[in-house]
Amino acid sequence: MVNLLEVLKKEIVPAEGCTEPIAVAYAVSLAAELLEEEITGIQLFLSGNIIKNAMGVGIPGTGQTGLPIAAALGAVIRRSHRKLEILSGLTAVELSQANAIIDRKLLAVELKDTPEKLYIEARVQSANHRATAVVAKEHTNIVLLEKDGIPINIQKDKGDCGEDEQLSPEDYAVSLEGIYEFVCTTAFTDLEFLLEGARMNKAISDEGLRGDYGLQVGKKMSQRSAVNLFGNDVANSVIAATAAASDARMDGSAMPVMTTAGSGNQGIAATLPVIKLAELMGKSDDMLARAIALSNLVTVHVKHYIGRLSPLCGSGIAGGVGANSGIIYLMGGSLDQIKHGIQNTIASLSGMICDGAKSTCALKISTATNAAIQAATLAMNNISPTDNDGVIFEKVEDTIRNMERLVQEGLAATDETILNIMLSKA
Structure with missing residues (x-):
């Protein structure tokens, strides 16, 4: 089970x-x-x-x-x-x-x-x-x-639920219906631990907005100036807060982050849009914990098919899809609308490559967060692509599952090419 x-x-x-x-x-x-x-x-x-x-x-x-x-x-x-x-x-x-x-x-x-x-x-x-x-x-x-x-005998910590403890593939292939039911029915006291991660990731976001880290993507988006075309609205506040955390992390901030599926940037991309939107909407801790649980579980679900490390940007694609689900949940969306949002987000972000961890990750995360917000807006209006559209299938699970095929068949040589390009600069 x-x-x-x-x-x-x-x-x-x-x-x-x-x-x-x-x-x-x-x-x-x-x-x-x-x-x-x-x-x-x-x-x-x-x-x-x-x-x-x-x-x-x-x-x-x-x-x-x-x-x-x-x-x-x-x-x-x-x-x-x-x-x-x-x-x-x-x-x-x-x-x-x-x-x-x-x-x-x-x-x-x-x-x-x-x-x-x-x-x-x-x-x-x-x-x-x-x-x-x-x-x-x-x-x-x-x-x-x-x-x-x-x-040497490798000692595992008794009762440790850390990353090195192996779970069965079935734990990651669970359906969206199963994830949604879990999020809606699990007691808040069982999910409350997620709020500590929320506090941790918000702290590094605040640090990124204060300091001059990396490309300062989040900080410059949040500042009102003559050269800033972004408005002082909810969407921009969410994008800026998310990008700022990646700015700080990629530039060597010593502050910890709460990771998702082995990546801090995935944790940032999956949780901070949900954290910031919940703050702006005045949502309860109960609602926030459930939205974070949904976002993280959807991110993990997508990563199961993309791969732990991949030629595709896990933070942008998996994190963006997860954030989109959490955003729709906070907006009162249904399971069907969450499915619409996933289809919309994958249609937008499926080609985003990973060219290593560095300052421009904040740019990719800001792009993914924007796409997640856009996709949520369409989903809340019951709009989504059809199986006539590119890599999108009629059933959202088929769309997610075929991301694995895209990686293994279509992008088999991409990692090597990217690495060779990067090494050619050395």
Whole structure:
């Protein structure tokens, strides 16, 4: 039997920094903790998607970007028990030690020839020992841990509902009817924990609106000036608040975010439009928690078919579809109108590619949020595309399911092309 509350608790977890480079730091830390000697070398073997999503993103508390500093920090701080919050509490001494590892050229990175989209293999060397940690499929899912070639028993936290706990495929293939019924009938006390994530994501949004982070997409959209064509309306306030959180996160803010399906930007894209709209509409905590639950579960549902890491922008497409569902729910829409909204959003965003984690993610998220609002407006007027329109099918589940076909058949070489283009600039 599908346990959607368990899915929510597994897929909605806090993280500090972009999850791909942070997962690299986590893997390096796992291996480094097995050594008691000074580290003499770090070798990373990474899937293309990990490299693509870690090249240009800011690393919290460092003022630096990319894989080298993330990996070096993992070797220094050795706090793997913090998982995706491993960099929390980073000190100036630790940062200096990590930079020394980079300066000594102890780090080597290679592209791993693997069909696995999310693959991190960290080999850490000391004078007399070598330790290896492999994380795959999900950002904290350890598949191998060994010292000097001898496997180490991997201990799972008892009762842990974190990302590394595997759920069955049926938990992710649940129908929209099942999701909607869960959202409408589950006790508020069971969903109340989602409000902590709402507070966390709103805090980094507020920080993005205050500071000069990244491209300042959200901040500039929210400011009234002669060069700002956006009005002071509900839609623009929602878009600006959402983009601002991504501005701050991608530029290395040390503030945590509540992730969805392994991505902080997905968490931002799926929840902040709902959070901001609920605030502007004066909705209750009960209504907000249910809308966030719906948005997150729809996002996870779409991601099940797109893939954990993908040539398609999960934050824009899956997060946008999820946000659209939450927006319609807050507006009093029916299940049929939510289905209309999903069709409208996919029709608008299905071609958005992922070219890595970086400052322009805020632009994509702002575009997706705008599309979600537009799609919700049409849906509330009972308007949606038909099966004569492109990749849209008569049944919304078929539309979602065929996103997997689009990725696997139509975009099979896209990731490699994107990565080659990015690497050609180095």
